[in-house]
Amino acid sequence: MTTIRHEVLTLPAAAPGPDNPLPPLRPLDEAHRIDDRDRAALPRDMARQVDYEPLRSLLPVRVRDGYDRSRTPREVDALVIENDRLKATVLPGLGGRIASLHHKPTGRELLYVNPVFQPANFALNGAWYSGGIEWNIGATGHTTLSCSPLHAARVPAPDGGEMLRLWEWERLRDLPFQVDLWLPDGSDFLHVGVRIRNPHERPVPTYWWSNIAVPEERRVLAPADEAWHFGYERRLRRVPVPRHAGADRTYPLNSTYAADYFYELPEGRRRWIAALDEHGHGLVQTSTDALRGRKLFVWGTGPGGRRWQEWLTEPGTGGYCEIQAGLVRTQLEHVRLEAESEVSWLEAYGPLEASPEGEWHTVLREAEARLETALPRAAVDAAHDAWKPYADTEPVGILAAGSGWGALEVLRTGWKLPGTPFGEDTVGDAQAPWLHLLRAGSFPDARRAEPYDETLVAPPWRDMLETAPATPVTEYHLGIAQWHAGDRAQAVRSWERGLRSAPAGWPLLRCLAVADQEDGHHERAADRYAEAFDDLCERRGDDERWTELSAALGREAVQALLAAGRPADARSVWERLTPGTRARGRFRLLEIGLLLAEGRGEQARAVFDDGFEVADLREGEEAIGRLWARLGPEPLPARLDFRMRPDGS
Template identity: 70%
Template sequence: MATTVRRAQLTLPAAPLGPDNPLPALRAPDGVHELDERSRQGLPRDMARQIGYEPLRSLLPVRIRDGYGRRRAEREFEAVVIENGRLRVTVLPGLGGRIHSMVHLGSGRELLYRNPVFQPADFALNGAWFSGGVEWNIGATGHTALSCSPLHAALVAAPDGGVMVRLWEWERLRDLPFQVDLWLPADSEFLYVGVRVRNPHERPVPVYWWSNIAVPEGEGTRVLAPAEEAWHFGYERALRRIPVPEWEGADRTYPLGSTYPADFFYEVEDGAAERPWIAALDGEGHGLVQASTGLLRGRKLFTWGAGPGGRRWQEWLTEPGTGGYAEIQAGLARTQLEHVRLDAGAEFSWLEAYGPLSAEPSAVHGADWAAARGAASAALDAVLPAGALDAAYKAWRGHADTEPGERLADGSGWGALEVLCGGFELPGTPFPESTLGEEQQPWLELWRTGVLPAPAENAPPGPGLVAVHWRDMLETAPADPLTEYHLGVAQWHAGDVAQAVRSWERGLAQAPSRWPLLRCLAAADALAGNTERAADRYEAAFAGLAGEGRGGASWAAAEAALGREAMTVLLAAGRPAAARAVWDRLRPSLREQGRFRLLAARLLAAEGHVGAARRVFEDGFEIADLREGEETLSEVWATLTDRPLPPEYDFRMRPVSPT
C-alpha cells in the first residue's frame, strides 16, 4: 500500500500553556542533572571531557514557560498522519514535532505510550513539557526548550519515490539548525527517521541529542539492549558503572524493579560489530524496537520506579488510573551529561528506525541475559537487517537537501532572523522572511539601522538576543535604557557579570520604567550572595511594577514572576513584613496559584502562625510548575510538623535523607 500523508485534528483534554515568563532567565539551569565531584573521579577520559564541555551558563535567550495550569478542557491540536497500511504515525508539529502515536495496524497495538491528555509540567529546560510519544531533544542536558513550541513542517520527496514529512527549526540555546525527516516506505513496518544537525558557524559548538521514546510499562515489561554494563544516574547526582541486568539484588532491566526514578545508560561499545538498538517488550514478547546507524551510539532506560514519588509523578503527568510508562532513549553520547563537539561548518547525520518487535517470551524474559538480548537481536535482524538500515541511510542522505514542497506548519521566526543576518545557506531547511514576526522586528531593525527601537506601547520588555554578533550590535547602538537592559542581559550570558551590572546601572539612571533593570540587579545580587541588597532591590522593583502595571496577560505574567522572586528573597532575608507588602499588592487571581499558596504558608510560618501555615497544606493546593527533582513541598512541610508528608505532596525522587 502506498504511503499517504494527511492533515488531521487531534482532540485531547488539555491545560492551557499560558503566557511565557517575561523576565530574562539569568539563573543557570537547575542542578538536577549535575554530577557530584566524587563521581567525576575515575570516569573514562572521553566521558569526563564531554561532561565538562561547555555546559549552559544560562537558558538565555530562551524564555521560561511557566504560565500553564492544571485545569483541562477539550482542545484541538493540528496533527499530521503518516500511514502505509502497516503503521499509522501521528505527529504534532505544533508541539516540538512530537510523535504522539504509532499504531501497528496488523495487530492493532499502540507501540508507544500515548498520553490521553496534554498536561504541561516543569521538566523541559525552560519549563513546560509533556509526557508520551517520541520527542526530539536537542540543545543541552535535559528535555528540549522546544518541547511545547511549533516546528516548521512540509512534505518532501522520499527516496522510494513516495513522500516524507520534514520537521525543522533553529535551536536557540546553541544557535543550530536541525531537521527530522519522517519516512515511512510503502509496505514497511518501520518508520525511518533521518536526523541532521548542522553547524553553520565559524566556530565549533557543543551538540546534544537524545530521541526519547515513551513506552507502556507493565509488570512484565523488559528493556533490552546490546550491553553487559550500564551507567546508573539517580537524583542523588551520582554516576556509577553497574552490571546488567542485575544490580543490588534486583533485575534493573524491568522498569518496575527499581524503587526510585533513575537513568540507566547502557554501555553500548562504540564501533562494535552489533549495531546500536534498544527494545521494550511485554510479558508476551511484543513491543517496540528502536535501532539506528552507528553515530547515534547511546542507549538509555529511564524508569520512574515503583516508589510513591515516581508513582505520584506518573499521575501528575496524566490522569489517575492511566497505565504507567518508561522511557527508552537513543543519543549521541554514552550519557545525557555529555555534550559532543561539532566543528565549524560540519554536520552530524544518522538514521533511526522505529517499529514492532516480537520475540520468544521465554527467551527474552529468561535468566540468561546474553540469551535474552540475543533473542531480541535475532528478531530484529529478521525484520530489519543491518544492511537494510545502512542502505536506507544512504538513500535518505541523498534527499536530505531536497527543498520542501507543500508546507504543513510554520515554526518560529528566529531562524529566519539568524539566516538573514548571518547569510547562511541551508539547503533543505528554508527559513523564509515571511515567518518573521513581532518578536523579531526590533532585532531586525537593530541589524538594519544600528538602533534598537523603543516599544510602541508600555509593556514588559520583549525577548532579548545574546549571541556574540547581537551583543556587538548592542554595544555600538545608542545607549538608551532599553538597549542597556538588553546589553546587560547579553553580557551576563557571556559571563561578564561586572559589565552586565554596569550596563544595568547606567540604564537605571535614566529609565522611565525602572523595575526591569532593578530586577536584573536584584537577581545578580541574590546570585552573588548579597541577600540584603537583593531584598532592597526586589522590594523596589515589585513596588515599581505594581505602580506601573496594566491589564493583560503580559503584565500578569510579569507580576507573577517578579512577585515569586521578590517574596522568596525577602523571606530568605528575614523580612516577612516586606514579603507581606508584596503579597498584599498581588492581584487576587495570583494569590490562588499553587506557587503563591506555598509562599503564603512560608509567610505565615515566618510571622509565627505555624498552625495557619499548616492549614494551607491541609486545605490543599497544587503547584502546576513543580520542578523535576524539586523538594520544596517536603522541606516546607517538615518545618511545620513532624507528621508524615501527605501522599498528594510526595514527589520525592530519591531516598529520604536521614534526619
C-alpha cells in the same frame, strides 16, 4: 502508497499559558550534575565530554511556567504519515512529537500514548509533557522546544514517495536541525533521518537524545552487560546488566526510585533497544552507528515515582518508562560539532516479537536475530545513504510554521541552509525589534518596544548592542548579553546606566537585584526588588500581560525579602498581588513560607489542609517536603509526596 494528511485530535488539555516575561538570569537549576567523587572513575572520553561546555544558562530562551492543571477538551493539530503497515501521528505544534505509532496488521499501539495534554516542569525551560517519541536537542535535559511549534512540510522521499520534514532553530546552541520521517512502501518500520548543522565558523557543543515512552510493564533489552546508573542523588556509577543490587533492573517495576541506566554498548555491536511485554510483543528502535547511546529511565515503584506518574496524566492510567537513544553514552555529555560541519544518522522504529524471558544473552541473541530478519543492519545503513542526498531537497508543501528565530539568523548571516528554509515571512513580533537593530543599527523607541521583549545574547548581537545608541532598552538587553557571557561587572554597569534615564525602572532594577543576590548581597537585593515591585505597581494596567509581570516579579520579590529576613515587606508585596495570582498553587506554597516566617504555623498548616496543586513543581524539587517538615513530625501526605531519591525530604 504512503500518505501525509492533517488531522485534528481532541483531548483533555491544560492551557499552555504565557511564558515568564522575566529573562532567566540565574544559573540553570539542573538536576543532572555529577558528584565530584565519581569523576575520577569515568572513561577519559566520557569525562572530557561531561566537562565540555555544559549549559550554564537558559538565555536567550524564556521560562514556560504559565500553564495550569485545569484540563478541558481542546483541539490539537496533528500530521499523520501512514502506509499499509504503520500509522504515525505527529504533533508539529508541540515539539514535533510522535504521539502515536500504530501497527495496523496486529492492531497494536507501539508507544505509551498519554490520553491528556498536561504540561509539567521537566523541560530545561519548564513546560514538558509525557508520552510518545520526542526529539531532544540543545543540552542535558528535555529540549526547550518540548511545547513549541516546529516548521513542517512535505518533501520527496528516497523511494519516490513523500517524507514529512520537521525543522527549527535551536536557540541555546544556535543550531538548525531537521527530522525527516517516511515509511517505505510495505515497511513495518518508520524511518527517521536526523541532521544537525553547525553553520558557524567555530565549533559548537551539541546534544541529541530521542526519547521513547513505552508502557512500563515491559522488559527492556539492549546489547550490553554494563550500564552507567544515575539517580537523583547525582551519583554516576557503573553497574552490571541485567542484575544490580539484588534485582533484574531490565524490568522497570523492579526499581524503587527513579533512575537512568545508560547502557555500555560494545564497539562494533549493532545499536538497538527494545521493550517487550510478557507475550514478547513490543517496540524496537535501531539506528546507524552515529547514534551511539541507549538508555532506560524508570520512575520506580516508590510513592514519589507513582505520584509523578499520576501528575503527568490521569489517575488510573497505566504507567510508562522511557527508552532512549543518543549521540554519546550518557545524557550528561555534550559533543563537539566542528565549524561548518554537520552530523546525521538514521533511526528506525517498528514492532518486534521475541521472548523476553530467560538468560540474558540468550534473550539478546534471539531478539537481535529477529530484528536482523525484520530489518537488517545493512538495510539501515543503506537507507541512511539513500536519504542523505534528499536531506537538502526543498519542501514542496508547507504544513506548519515554527518560529522566526531561524529567519532572523539567516537574515543576519546570509547563510544558505538547503532543505530547511527559514523565510523572512516567518519573522514575527518577537523578532521585530531585533530585525530593526540589524537593519537600522538601533532598537525601536522604548514607547513602541517595551524593555521586557525577548532578548538575544549571542556575540554578534552583543556586538550590535554595544554600538547602538545607548538608550535604556539597549542597555537592558546589552547587560543581559554581557551577563550571559560572564562579564557580570560590565552587565551591572550597563543596567545602572540604563536606569538613570529609564521611563520604567523595574526591568533594570530586577536585573540589578538578581546580580546582588548572585553576589551574596541579599539586603541590597531585597531593597531593589521592593523598589522594582513598587515601580511596576505604579505603571501596571489591567490586561493579562501586566498580571503575569506582577506575578513573576512579585514571586521573586517575596522570596528575596524573606531571604533577607523581612517578612513584613514580603507581606506588603504579597497583598498587592491579584487574588487570582495568590490562588495559584505556586503562590500558595509561597504563602506557607511567608506564614512560617511570621511565626503563624497554624495558618501555614491550614493552607496545606485547604489543598492546592503546584502546577510548575520542578522535577526533583523538594520544597513541599521541606516546608511540611517545619510544621512537625507528621509524615508527608501521599498527595504531596514527589520525592525522587532515597533521602529526599
